Amino acid sequence: MTTQVFGHKSPDTDSTGSPIIWAWYLTHIRGEAATPVLLGEPNTEAAFMLSHWNLDKPEIIGDVAEGAPVFIVDTNNPAELPASINKADIRGIIDHHKLVGGLETKGPIEIRMEPLACTATIMHKIIGDDLSQAPRGIKGAMLTCILSDTLEFRSPTTTDEDKAIALSLATELGIDIATFAAEMFAAKSDVSSFSDAELLRMDSKEYTVDGKEFRVSVLETTAPKIVLDRKDSLMASMVDVAAEDGADQVLLFVVDILNEEATLLVPNDLVKTVAEKSFGVIVTGDTVVLPGVMSRKKQIIPFLKV
Protein backbone atom coordinates (compact mmCIF):
# COMPACT_ATOMS: atom_id res chain seq x y z
CA MET A 1 0.00 0.00 0.00
CA THR A 2 1.41 3.37 -1.01
CA THR A 3 2.35 5.70 1.84
CA GLN A 4 0.90 9.20 1.54
CA VAL A 5 3.35 11.91 2.54
CA PHE A 6 1.93 15.29 3.51
CA GLY A 7 2.59 18.49 5.41
CA HIS A 8 0.12 20.85 7.07
CA LYS A 9 -3.14 22.34 5.86
CA SER A 10 -2.87 25.60 3.88
CA PRO A 11 0.37 24.29 2.38
CA ASP A 12 3.21 26.74 2.04
CA THR A 13 6.43 26.02 0.16
CA ASP A 14 7.96 23.69 2.80
CA SER A 15 4.69 21.76 3.23
CA THR A 16 4.45 21.35 -0.55
CA GLY A 17 8.11 20.64 -1.33
CA SER A 18 9.03 18.42 1.63
CA PRO A 19 6.38 15.77 0.84
CA ILE A 20 7.71 15.63 -2.73
CA ILE A 21 11.30 15.25 -1.49
CA TRP A 22 10.44 12.61 1.09
CA ALA A 23 8.18 10.57 -1.21
CA TRP A 24 11.05 10.48 -3.70
CA TYR A 25 13.43 9.27 -0.97
CA LEU A 26 11.07 6.62 0.39
CA THR A 27 10.31 5.29 -3.08
CA HIS A 28 13.67 5.46 -4.80
CA ILE A 29 16.17 4.99 -1.96
CA ARG A 30 14.31 3.03 0.71
CA GLY A 31 12.23 1.07 -1.79
CA GLU A 32 8.92 1.88 -0.04
CA ALA A 33 6.16 3.06 -2.39
CA ALA A 34 5.18 6.61 -1.44
CA THR A 35 3.37 9.52 -3.01
CA PRO A 36 3.20 13.20 -2.00
CA VAL A 37 -0.22 14.71 -1.38
CA LEU A 38 -1.45 18.13 -0.24
CA LEU A 39 -4.05 19.12 2.35
CA GLY A 40 -5.15 22.14 0.36
CA GLU A 41 -4.24 24.42 -2.51
CA PRO A 42 -0.53 25.38 -2.38
CA ASN A 43 0.21 29.07 -1.88
CA THR A 44 1.51 31.19 -4.73
CA GLU A 45 5.18 30.69 -3.81
CA ALA A 46 4.70 26.92 -3.59
CA ALA A 47 2.98 26.99 -6.99
CA PHE A 48 5.96 28.91 -8.37
CA MET A 49 8.28 26.19 -7.01
CA LEU A 50 6.29 23.44 -8.73
CA SER A 51 6.29 25.31 -12.01
CA HIS A 52 9.95 26.40 -11.87
CA TRP A 53 11.27 22.90 -11.19
CA ASN A 54 8.75 21.10 -13.42
CA LEU A 55 7.30 19.16 -10.50
CA ASP A 56 3.82 17.63 -10.74
CA LYS A 57 1.31 19.25 -8.42
CA PRO A 58 0.45 16.60 -5.82
CA GLU A 59 -3.15 15.52 -5.45
CA ILE A 60 -5.14 17.41 -2.83
CA ILE A 61 -6.82 15.13 -0.28
CA GLY A 62 -9.45 15.79 2.38
CA ASP A 63 -9.18 13.13 5.04
CA VAL A 64 -7.14 9.96 5.47
CA ALA A 65 -8.56 6.43 5.60
CA GLU A 66 -8.42 4.29 8.74
CA GLY A 67 -5.25 2.22 8.71
CA ALA A 68 -3.81 4.01 5.68
CA PRO A 69 -0.02 4.41 5.82
CA VAL A 70 0.97 8.08 6.10
CA PHE A 71 4.17 10.04 6.74
CA ILE A 72 3.79 13.51 8.26
CA VAL A 73 6.23 16.30 7.50
CA ASP A 74 6.55 19.96 8.59
CA THR A 75 4.06 19.69 11.45
CA ASN A 76 3.19 17.54 14.46
CA ASN A 77 -0.02 19.38 15.25
CA PRO A 78 -3.25 17.37 14.88
CA ALA A 79 -5.17 20.64 14.29
CA GLU A 80 -3.18 21.17 11.10
CA LEU A 81 -3.74 17.61 9.88
CA PRO A 82 -6.66 15.54 8.53
CA ALA A 83 -9.47 14.89 11.01
CA SER A 84 -8.83 11.12 11.09
CA ILE A 85 -5.04 11.38 11.44
CA ASN A 86 -4.89 9.29 14.63
CA LYS A 87 -6.79 6.48 12.90
CA ALA A 88 -4.23 6.30 10.10
CA ASP A 89 -1.08 4.20 10.28
CA ILE A 90 1.44 6.99 11.00
CA ARG A 91 4.78 5.68 9.75
CA GLY A 92 6.94 8.65 10.60
CA ILE A 93 7.21 12.35 11.37
CA ILE A 94 9.86 14.85 10.28
CA ASP A 95 9.36 18.33 11.66
CA HIS A 96 10.99 21.48 12.96
CA HIS A 97 8.18 22.93 15.08
CA LYS A 98 7.58 22.74 18.80
CA LEU A 99 6.11 19.51 20.10
CA VAL A 100 2.38 20.06 20.45
CA GLY A 101 1.17 16.70 21.65
CA GLY A 102 -1.94 14.96 20.41
CA LEU A 103 -0.54 12.61 17.79
CA GLU A 104 -0.50 8.97 18.87
CA THR A 105 0.83 5.85 17.21
CA LYS A 106 0.17 2.15 17.79
CA GLY A 107 3.85 1.19 17.73
CA PRO A 108 7.27 2.83 17.70
CA ILE A 109 7.89 4.89 14.57
CA GLU A 110 10.59 7.03 13.03
CA ILE A 111 10.47 10.61 14.33
CA ARG A 112 13.04 13.22 13.60
CA MET A 113 12.65 16.77 14.80
CA GLU A 114 15.36 19.39 14.94
CA PRO A 115 15.35 23.10 15.72
CA LEU A 116 16.30 24.05 12.15
CA ALA A 117 14.57 26.58 9.92
CA CYS A 118 13.25 24.09 7.40
CA THR A 119 12.00 20.51 7.14
CA ALA A 120 13.93 20.08 3.89
CA THR A 121 17.18 20.79 5.77
CA ILE A 122 16.50 17.86 8.11
CA MET A 123 15.71 15.68 5.10
CA HIS A 124 18.98 16.73 3.45
CA LYS A 125 20.81 15.51 6.57
CA ILE A 126 18.96 12.19 6.64
CA ILE A 127 19.29 11.54 2.91
CA GLY A 128 23.02 12.23 2.96
CA ASP A 129 25.03 10.88 0.04
CA ASP A 130 21.94 9.30 -1.53
CA LEU A 131 20.94 12.79 -2.66
CA SER A 132 23.37 12.35 -5.56
CA GLN A 133 20.75 10.04 -7.08
CA ALA A 134 18.00 12.66 -6.88
CA PRO A 135 16.73 14.41 -10.01
CA ARG A 136 17.27 18.16 -10.36
CA GLY A 137 13.69 18.93 -9.29
CA ILE A 138 14.15 17.30 -5.88
CA LYS A 139 17.27 19.31 -5.17
CA GLY A 140 15.52 22.43 -6.52
CA ALA A 141 12.58 21.83 -4.19
CA MET A 142 14.99 21.54 -1.25
CA LEU A 143 16.67 24.82 -2.13
CA THR A 144 13.31 26.58 -2.58
CA CYS A 145 11.99 25.30 0.75
CA ILE A 146 15.07 26.50 2.63
CA LEU A 147 15.09 29.93 0.98
CA SER A 148 11.37 30.23 1.72
CA ASP A 149 11.53 29.24 5.38
CA THR A 150 14.64 31.34 6.05
CA LEU A 151 13.36 34.29 3.97
CA GLU A 152 16.69 34.09 2.13
CA PHE A 153 18.62 33.68 5.42
CA ARG A 154 17.05 36.83 6.92
CA SER A 155 14.82 35.04 9.43
CA PRO A 156 16.31 34.51 12.91
CA THR A 157 15.26 30.87 12.60
CA THR A 158 18.08 30.43 10.08
CA THR A 159 20.85 28.14 11.32
CA ASP A 160 24.33 27.59 9.92
CA GLU A 161 23.15 24.18 8.70
CA ASP A 162 20.21 25.61 6.75
CA LYS A 163 22.46 28.17 5.12
CA ALA A 164 25.33 25.81 4.28
CA ILE A 165 22.99 23.27 2.70
CA ALA A 166 21.18 25.93 0.66
CA LEU A 167 24.45 27.40 -0.59
CA SER A 168 25.76 23.99 -1.64
CA LEU A 169 22.49 23.15 -3.42
CA ALA A 170 22.51 26.51 -5.25
CA THR A 171 26.08 25.98 -6.40
CA GLU A 172 25.31 22.48 -7.65
CA LEU A 173 22.16 23.65 -9.44
CA GLY A 174 23.80 26.76 -10.91
CA ILE A 175 21.26 29.04 -9.22
CA ASP A 176 21.95 32.66 -8.27
CA ILE A 177 20.25 32.84 -4.89
CA ALA A 178 19.47 36.57 -4.89
CA THR A 179 17.78 36.44 -8.29
CA PHE A 180 15.91 33.23 -7.57
CA ALA A 181 14.72 34.33 -4.11
CA ALA A 182 13.45 37.60 -5.61
CA GLU A 183 11.31 35.56 -8.03
CA MET A 184 10.04 33.40 -5.19
CA PHE A 185 9.11 36.37 -3.03
CA ALA A 186 7.46 38.14 -5.96
CA ALA A 187 5.30 35.03 -6.42
CA LYS A 188 4.49 34.97 -2.70
CA SER A 189 3.67 38.70 -2.77
CA ASP A 190 1.11 38.31 -5.55
CA VAL A 191 -1.97 38.16 -3.36
CA SER A 192 -4.33 39.98 -5.71
CA SER A 193 -6.46 36.91 -6.38
CA PHE A 194 -7.19 36.18 -2.73
CA SER A 195 -10.15 37.40 -0.70
CA ASP A 196 -9.57 39.02 2.67
CA ALA A 197 -10.65 35.86 4.48
CA GLU A 198 -8.30 33.78 2.34
CA LEU A 199 -5.41 36.11 3.17
CA LEU A 200 -6.16 35.89 6.88
CA ARG A 201 -6.16 32.09 6.76
CA MET A 202 -3.32 31.55 4.29
CA ASP A 203 -0.41 31.18 6.73
CA SER A 204 -2.16 30.99 10.01
CA LYS A 205 -1.85 28.96 13.20
CA GLU A 206 -4.01 28.91 16.30
CA TYR A 207 -2.56 29.50 19.75
CA THR A 208 -4.14 29.88 23.16
CA VAL A 209 -2.66 32.69 25.26
CA ASP A 210 -3.96 33.24 28.78
CA GLY A 211 -7.25 31.59 27.86
CA LYS A 212 -7.74 33.59 24.66
CA GLU A 213 -7.70 31.78 21.33
CA PHE A 214 -5.70 33.62 18.68
CA ARG A 215 -5.40 32.86 14.99
CA VAL A 216 -1.90 34.18 14.35
CA SER A 217 -1.57 34.99 10.65
CA VAL A 218 1.59 36.00 8.88
CA LEU A 219 1.88 37.38 5.36
CA GLU A 220 5.44 37.50 4.13
CA THR A 221 5.78 39.92 1.25
CA THR A 222 8.17 42.17 -0.60
CA ALA A 223 5.26 44.53 -1.31
CA PRO A 224 3.60 45.25 2.06
CA LYS A 225 1.81 48.30 0.68
CA ILE A 226 -0.43 46.09 -1.46
CA VAL A 227 -1.65 44.29 1.66
CA LEU A 228 -1.77 47.34 3.90
CA ASP A 229 -3.86 49.23 1.33
CA ARG A 230 -6.52 46.62 2.09
CA LYS A 231 -6.28 46.99 5.86
CA ASP A 232 -9.80 48.32 6.45
CA SER A 233 -11.48 45.41 4.71
CA LEU A 234 -8.98 42.95 6.26
CA MET A 235 -9.85 44.23 9.74
CA ALA A 236 -13.57 43.97 8.97
CA SER A 237 -13.05 40.40 7.74
CA MET A 238 -11.21 39.43 10.95
CA VAL A 239 -14.49 39.43 12.87
CA ASP A 240 -16.07 36.83 10.57
CA VAL A 241 -12.95 34.68 10.28
CA ALA A 242 -12.51 34.58 14.06
CA ALA A 243 -16.18 33.69 14.57
CA GLU A 244 -16.16 30.97 11.90
CA ASP A 245 -12.92 29.42 13.19
CA GLY A 246 -13.85 29.56 16.85
CA ALA A 247 -11.10 32.03 17.71
CA ASP A 248 -11.32 35.16 19.85
CA GLN A 249 -9.19 37.26 17.54
CA VAL A 250 -7.14 37.16 14.35
CA LEU A 251 -3.69 38.75 14.62
CA LEU A 252 -2.33 39.67 11.19
CA PHE A 253 1.40 40.35 10.91
CA VAL A 254 2.46 41.67 7.50
CA VAL A 255 6.15 40.79 7.26
CA ASP A 256 8.20 43.03 5.01
CA ILE A 257 10.90 40.63 3.85
CA LEU A 258 13.23 43.25 2.41
CA ASN A 259 12.99 45.80 5.24
CA GLU A 260 12.98 43.08 7.89
CA GLU A 261 10.03 44.32 9.91
CA ALA A 262 6.44 43.35 10.58
CA THR A 263 3.34 45.50 10.64
CA LEU A 264 0.61 44.32 12.98
CA LEU A 265 -2.97 45.39 12.22
CA VAL A 266 -4.67 46.79 15.33
CA PRO A 267 -8.44 46.66 14.88
CA ASN A 268 -9.44 46.98 18.55
CA ASP A 269 -8.32 47.39 22.15
CA LEU A 270 -7.62 43.67 22.62
CA VAL A 271 -5.01 43.71 19.87
CA LYS A 272 -3.68 47.06 21.12
CA THR A 273 -3.10 45.47 24.54
CA VAL A 274 -1.51 42.39 22.97
CA ALA A 275 0.82 44.57 20.89
CA GLU A 276 1.90 46.75 23.79
CA LYS A 277 2.33 43.93 26.32
CA SER A 278 3.97 41.50 23.91
CA PHE A 279 6.30 43.74 21.95
CA GLY A 280 6.89 46.74 24.20
CA VAL A 281 5.57 49.25 21.67
CA ILE A 282 3.17 52.15 21.97
CA VAL A 283 0.21 51.86 19.61
CA THR A 284 -1.35 55.09 18.38
CA GLY A 285 -3.18 54.12 15.19
CA ASP A 286 -4.63 50.99 13.62
CA THR A 287 -1.25 49.53 12.69
CA VAL A 288 2.05 49.25 14.50
CA VAL A 289 5.48 48.47 13.06
CA LEU A 290 7.61 45.88 14.84
CA PRO A 291 11.21 46.36 13.68
CA GLY A 292 13.17 43.17 13.05
CA VAL A 293 10.21 40.84 13.56
CA MET A 294 10.14 38.19 10.81
CA SER A 295 9.52 34.84 12.54
CA ARG A 296 6.24 33.78 14.12
CA LYS A 297 8.00 30.87 15.78
CA LYS A 298 10.91 32.79 17.27
CA GLN A 299 9.73 36.38 17.59
CA ILE A 300 5.96 36.34 17.94
CA ILE A 301 4.54 33.22 19.62
CA PRO A 302 6.95 33.05 22.58
CA PHE A 303 6.16 36.66 23.52
CA LEU A 304 2.38 36.82 23.14
CA LYS A 305 0.62 38.20 26.21
CA VAL A 306 -2.90 39.47 26.79
Added chain:
Amino acid sequence: MTTQVFGHKSPDTDSTGSPIIWAWYLTHIRGEAATPVLLGEPNTEAAFMLSHWNLDKPEIIGDVAEGAPVFIVDTNNPAELPASINKADIRGIIDHHKLVGGLETKGPIEIRMEPLACTATIMHKIIGDDLSQAPRGIKGAMLTCILSDTLEFRSPTTTDEDKAIALSLATELGIDIATFAAEMFAAKSDVSSFSDAELLRMDSKEYTVDGKEFRVSVLETTAPKIVLDRKDSLMASMVDVAAEDGADQVLLFVVDILNEEATLLVPNDLVKTVAEKSFGVIVTGDTVVLPGVMSRKKQIIPFLKV
Protein backbone atom coordinates in the same frame (compact mmCIF):
# COMPACT_ATOMS: atom_id res chain seq x y z
CA MET B 1 22.41 25.56 34.14
CA THR B 2 23.09 21.84 34.05
CA THR B 3 20.67 19.77 31.99
CA GLN B 4 19.21 16.79 33.83
CA VAL B 5 18.99 13.68 31.65
CA PHE B 6 16.55 10.97 32.72
CA GLY B 7 14.50 8.03 31.53
CA HIS B 8 11.23 6.68 32.89
CA LYS B 9 10.08 5.98 36.43
CA SER B 10 10.94 2.51 37.80
CA PRO B 11 14.20 2.68 35.89
CA ASP B 12 15.33 -0.47 34.13
CA THR B 13 18.74 -0.92 32.53
CA ASP B 14 18.06 1.26 29.45
CA SER B 15 16.50 4.03 31.56
CA THR B 16 19.52 3.95 33.88
CA GLY B 17 22.27 3.55 31.28
CA SER B 18 20.99 5.83 28.53
CA PRO B 19 20.92 8.96 30.74
CA ILE B 20 24.54 8.23 31.71
CA ILE B 21 25.54 7.80 28.06
CA TRP B 22 23.71 10.91 26.88
CA ALA B 23 24.91 13.14 29.74
CA TRP B 24 28.47 12.10 28.85
CA TYR B 25 27.85 12.98 25.19
CA LEU B 26 26.22 16.35 25.93
CA THR B 27 28.96 17.33 28.36
CA HIS B 28 32.08 16.02 26.68
CA ILE B 29 31.24 16.20 22.96
CA ARG B 30 28.63 18.95 22.63
CA GLY B 31 30.07 21.01 25.48
CA GLU B 32 26.70 21.40 27.25
CA ALA B 33 26.82 20.66 30.99
CA ALA B 34 24.57 17.69 31.72
CA THR B 35 24.09 15.18 34.50
CA PRO B 36 22.21 11.86 34.58
CA VAL B 37 19.49 11.43 37.18
CA LEU B 38 17.01 8.66 37.99
CA LEU B 39 13.29 8.78 38.73
CA GLY B 40 13.49 5.91 41.18
CA GLU B 41 15.67 3.08 42.42
CA PRO B 42 17.27 1.21 39.50
CA ASN B 43 16.26 -2.44 39.13
CA THR B 44 18.68 -5.22 40.03
CA GLU B 45 20.00 -5.60 36.49
CA ALA B 46 20.59 -1.85 36.20
CA ALA B 47 22.39 -1.93 39.57
CA PHE B 48 24.57 -4.76 38.24
CA MET B 49 25.43 -2.60 35.21
CA LEU B 50 26.50 0.32 37.43
CA SER B 51 28.63 -1.93 39.57
CA HIS B 52 30.17 -3.94 36.71
CA TRP B 53 31.27 -0.85 34.76
CA ASN B 54 32.21 1.20 37.82
CA LEU B 55 29.62 3.86 37.04
CA ASP B 56 28.38 6.23 39.75
CA LYS B 57 24.77 5.68 40.65
CA PRO B 58 22.92 8.81 39.48
CA GLU B 59 21.02 10.86 42.00
CA ILE B 60 17.33 9.97 42.34
CA ILE B 61 15.01 12.96 41.92
CA GLY B 62 11.30 13.40 42.58
CA ASP B 63 10.01 16.24 40.46
CA VAL B 64 11.59 18.79 38.12
CA ALA B 65 11.68 22.54 38.69
CA GLU B 66 9.80 24.97 36.48
CA GLY B 67 12.04 26.09 33.64
CA ALA B 68 14.77 23.58 34.49
CA PRO B 69 16.57 22.20 31.42
CA VAL B 70 15.88 18.48 30.98
CA PHE B 71 16.54 15.86 28.31
CA ILE B 72 14.18 12.86 28.23
CA VAL B 73 15.34 9.43 27.09
CA ASP B 74 13.66 6.03 26.73
CA THR B 75 10.09 7.35 27.04
CA ASN B 76 7.81 10.05 25.70
CA ASN B 77 4.99 9.28 28.08
CA PRO B 78 4.11 11.99 30.63
CA ALA B 79 2.67 9.32 32.95
CA GLU B 80 6.17 7.84 33.28
CA LEU B 81 7.81 11.21 33.93
CA PRO B 82 7.89 13.77 36.76
CA ALA B 83 4.58 15.48 37.48
CA SER B 84 5.87 18.91 36.41
CA ILE B 85 7.51 17.70 33.19
CA ASN B 86 5.59 20.09 30.93
CA LYS B 87 6.72 23.05 33.07
CA ALA B 88 10.38 22.13 32.59
CA ASP B 89 12.47 23.31 29.66
CA ILE B 90 12.48 20.08 27.63
CA ARG B 91 15.61 20.25 25.49
CA GLY B 92 15.27 16.98 23.65
CA ILE B 93 13.81 13.48 23.52
CA ILE B 94 15.42 10.23 22.37
CA ASP B 95 13.12 7.24 22.48
CA HIS B 96 12.09 4.00 20.85
CA HIS B 97 8.51 3.65 22.08
CA LYS B 98 5.26 4.52 20.40
CA LEU B 99 4.29 8.18 20.37
CA VAL B 100 1.88 8.69 23.26
CA GLY B 101 1.15 12.39 23.07
CA GLY B 102 0.98 14.70 26.03
CA LEU B 103 4.46 16.21 26.09
CA GLU B 104 4.58 19.82 24.92
CA THR B 105 7.43 22.21 24.37
CA LYS B 106 7.62 25.98 24.04
CA GLY B 107 9.86 25.90 20.99
CA PRO B 108 11.26 23.42 18.48
CA ILE B 109 13.57 20.86 20.08
CA GLU B 110 15.66 17.88 19.10
CA ILE B 111 13.61 14.68 18.95
CA ARG B 112 14.88 11.40 17.68
CA MET B 113 12.74 8.30 17.79
CA GLU B 114 13.37 5.10 15.89
CA PRO B 115 11.75 1.66 15.98
CA LEU B 116 14.85 0.02 17.40
CA ALA B 117 15.06 -2.27 20.44
CA CYS B 118 17.05 0.12 22.60
CA THR B 119 17.57 3.82 23.26
CA ALA B 120 21.32 3.25 23.51
CA THR B 121 21.33 1.97 19.91
CA ILE B 122 19.87 5.27 18.70
CA MET B 123 22.47 7.13 20.77
CA HIS B 124 25.24 5.02 19.24
CA LYS B 125 24.04 6.12 15.79
CA ILE B 126 23.88 9.80 16.77
CA ILE B 127 27.22 9.82 18.57
CA GLY B 128 28.99 8.13 15.64
CA ASP B 129 32.76 8.48 15.52
CA ASP B 130 32.81 10.59 18.68
CA LEU B 131 32.27 7.38 20.64
CA SER B 132 35.98 6.74 20.29
CA GLN B 133 36.45 9.44 22.95
CA ALA B 134 34.13 7.70 25.42
CA PRO B 135 35.51 5.93 28.49
CA ARG B 136 35.07 2.18 28.78
CA GLY B 137 32.10 2.54 31.15
CA ILE B 138 30.04 4.46 28.59
CA LYS B 139 30.58 1.79 25.95
CA GLY B 140 29.89 -0.90 28.56
CA ALA B 141 26.62 0.80 29.52
CA MET B 142 25.61 0.84 25.85
CA LEU B 143 26.32 -2.86 25.46
CA THR B 144 24.45 -3.69 28.66
CA CYS B 145 21.40 -1.64 27.62
CA ILE B 146 21.20 -3.34 24.24
CA LEU B 147 21.61 -6.86 25.66
CA SER B 148 18.97 -6.03 28.27
CA ASP B 149 16.37 -4.61 25.87
CA THR B 150 16.92 -7.34 23.28
CA LEU B 151 17.12 -10.12 25.92
CA GLU B 152 20.42 -11.08 24.29
CA PHE B 153 18.90 -10.76 20.78
CA ARG B 154 16.00 -13.11 21.63
CA SER B 155 13.29 -10.46 21.71
CA PRO B 156 11.44 -9.86 18.42
CA THR B 157 12.11 -6.14 18.94
CA THR B 158 15.76 -6.84 18.07
CA THR B 159 16.83 -5.24 14.79
CA ASP B 160 19.95 -5.85 12.73
CA GLU B 161 21.23 -2.46 13.90
CA ASP B 162 20.85 -3.31 17.59
CA LYS B 163 22.67 -6.58 17.09
CA ALA B 164 25.48 -5.23 14.92
CA ILE B 165 26.21 -2.41 17.37
CA ALA B 166 26.18 -4.74 20.38
CA LEU B 167 28.52 -7.19 18.67
CA SER B 168 30.98 -4.44 17.75
CA LEU B 169 30.91 -3.02 21.29
CA ALA B 170 31.46 -6.48 22.79
CA THR B 171 34.43 -7.10 20.51
CA GLU B 172 35.97 -3.73 21.36
CA LEU B 173 35.41 -4.27 25.09
CA GLY B 174 36.62 -7.88 25.04
CA ILE B 175 33.32 -9.12 26.46
CA ASP B 176 31.94 -12.61 25.86
CA ILE B 177 28.28 -11.85 25.30
CA ALA B 178 26.85 -15.19 26.45
CA THR B 179 28.73 -15.09 29.76
CA PHE B 180 28.02 -11.43 30.39
CA ALA B 181 24.32 -11.68 29.51
CA ALA B 182 23.97 -14.67 31.85
CA GLU B 183 25.33 -12.49 34.68
CA MET B 184 22.95 -9.67 33.75
CA PHE B 185 19.92 -11.95 33.68
CA ALA B 186 20.92 -13.60 36.94
CA ALA B 187 20.98 -10.14 38.51
CA LYS B 188 17.59 -9.33 37.00
CA SER B 189 16.17 -12.65 38.23
CA ASP B 190 17.15 -11.99 41.84
CA VAL B 191 13.82 -10.70 43.03
CA SER B 192 13.95 -12.12 46.54
CA SER B 193 14.23 -8.73 48.22
CA PHE B 194 11.09 -7.28 46.58
CA SER B 195 7.59 -7.33 47.98
CA ASP B 196 4.72 -8.54 45.79
CA ALA B 197 3.57 -4.98 45.17
CA GLU B 198 7.11 -3.97 44.21
CA LEU B 199 7.33 -6.84 41.76
CA LEU B 200 4.01 -5.89 40.18
CA ARG B 201 5.14 -2.30 39.71
CA MET B 202 8.77 -2.95 38.78
CA ASP B 203 8.46 -3.02 34.98
CA SER B 204 4.95 -1.89 34.45
CA LYS B 205 3.10 0.42 32.08
CA GLU B 206 -0.53 1.50 32.01
CA TYR B 207 -2.69 1.07 28.94
CA THR B 208 -6.37 1.63 28.30
CA VAL B 209 -8.05 -1.13 26.30
CA ASP B 210 -11.73 -0.78 25.39
CA GLY B 211 -12.27 1.54 28.33
CA LYS B 212 -10.50 -0.68 30.87
CA GLU B 213 -7.31 0.55 32.50
CA PHE B 214 -4.62 -2.13 32.69
CA ARG B 215 -1.28 -2.03 34.45
CA VAL B 216 0.70 -4.35 32.20
CA SER B 217 3.62 -5.74 34.18
CA VAL B 218 6.46 -7.81 32.80
CA LEU B 219 9.05 -9.72 34.80
CA GLU B 220 11.90 -11.00 32.66
CA THR B 221 13.73 -13.79 34.39
CA THR B 222 15.86 -16.86 33.86
CA ALA B 223 14.25 -18.39 36.95
CA PRO B 224 10.46 -18.13 36.42
CA LYS B 225 9.79 -20.75 39.09
CA ILE B 226 10.92 -18.34 41.82
CA VAL B 227 8.26 -15.86 40.76
CA LEU B 228 5.55 -18.40 39.99
CA ASP B 229 6.01 -19.98 43.41
CA ARG B 230 4.71 -16.66 44.75
CA LYS B 231 1.69 -16.53 42.44
CA ASP B 232 -1.00 -16.75 45.10
CA SER B 233 0.30 -13.78 47.05
CA LEU B 234 1.06 -11.90 43.81
CA MET B 235 -2.55 -12.36 42.69
CA ALA B 236 -3.80 -11.21 46.07
CA SER B 237 -1.58 -8.14 45.86
CA MET B 238 -2.92 -7.26 42.40
CA VAL B 239 -6.18 -6.08 43.91
CA ASP B 240 -4.46 -3.53 46.15
CA VAL B 241 -1.99 -2.37 43.50
CA ALA B 242 -4.78 -1.84 40.95
CA ALA B 243 -6.86 0.08 43.48
CA GLU B 244 -3.96 2.27 44.61
CA ASP B 245 -2.86 3.03 41.05
CA GLY B 246 -6.34 3.70 39.70
CA ALA B 247 -6.27 0.72 37.34
CA ASP B 248 -8.95 -1.88 36.73
CA GLN B 249 -6.54 -4.79 36.66
CA VAL B 250 -2.87 -5.72 36.84
CA LEU B 251 -1.70 -8.14 34.14
CA LEU B 252 1.52 -9.89 35.14
CA PHE B 253 3.52 -11.62 32.42
CA VAL B 254 6.46 -13.65 33.71
CA VAL B 255 8.85 -13.84 30.76
CA ASP B 256 11.12 -16.87 30.72
CA ILE B 257 14.15 -15.48 28.89
CA LEU B 258 15.82 -18.84 28.21
CA ASN B 259 12.72 -20.79 27.14
CA GLU B 260 11.33 -17.79 25.23
CA GLU B 261 7.80 -17.87 26.60
CA ALA B 262 5.63 -15.88 28.97
CA THR B 263 3.34 -17.08 31.74
CA LEU B 264 0.33 -14.86 32.41
CA LEU B 265 -1.21 -14.99 35.87
CA VAL B 266 -5.01 -15.41 35.66
CA PRO B 267 -6.61 -14.32 38.93
CA ASN B 268 -10.17 -13.79 37.65
CA ASP B 269 -12.58 -13.98 34.72
CA LEU B 270 -11.58 -10.58 33.36
CA VAL B 271 -7.99 -11.72 32.85
CA LYS B 272 -9.22 -15.07 31.53
CA THR B 273 -11.22 -13.24 28.88
CA VAL B 274 -8.27 -10.98 28.07
CA ALA B 275 -5.96 -14.00 27.71
CA GLU B 276 -8.32 -15.95 25.48
CA LYS B 277 -9.35 -13.02 23.27
CA SER B 278 -5.89 -11.50 22.99
CA PHE B 279 -3.70 -14.54 22.57
CA GLY B 280 -6.03 -17.24 21.23
CA VAL B 281 -5.37 -19.64 24.09
CA ILE B 282 -7.67 -21.69 26.28
CA VAL B 283 -7.27 -20.94 29.99
CA THR B 284 -7.99 -23.77 32.40
CA GLY B 285 -6.12 -22.81 35.59
CA ASP B 286 -4.77 -19.64 37.22
CA THR B 287 -1.84 -19.33 34.81
CA VAL B 288 -1.47 -19.71 31.07
CA VAL B 289 1.71 -20.14 29.04
CA LEU B 290 2.12 -17.98 25.93
CA PRO B 291 4.82 -19.61 23.78
CA GLY B 292 7.25 -17.21 22.10
CA VAL B 293 5.92 -14.11 23.86
CA MET B 294 8.82 -11.96 25.12
CA SER B 295 8.02 -8.38 24.15
CA ARG B 296 5.31 -6.23 25.73
CA LYS B 297 5.70 -3.70 22.92
CA LYS B 298 5.51 -6.10 20.00
CA GLN B 299 3.65 -9.14 21.29
CA ILE B 300 1.38 -8.01 24.10
CA ILE B 301 0.14 -4.43 23.82
CA PRO B 302 -0.91 -4.48 20.14
CA PHE B 303 -3.08 -7.57 20.77
CA LEU B 304 -4.81 -6.74 24.05
CA LYS B 305 -8.59 -7.12 23.88
CA VAL B 306 -11.28 -7.27 26.57
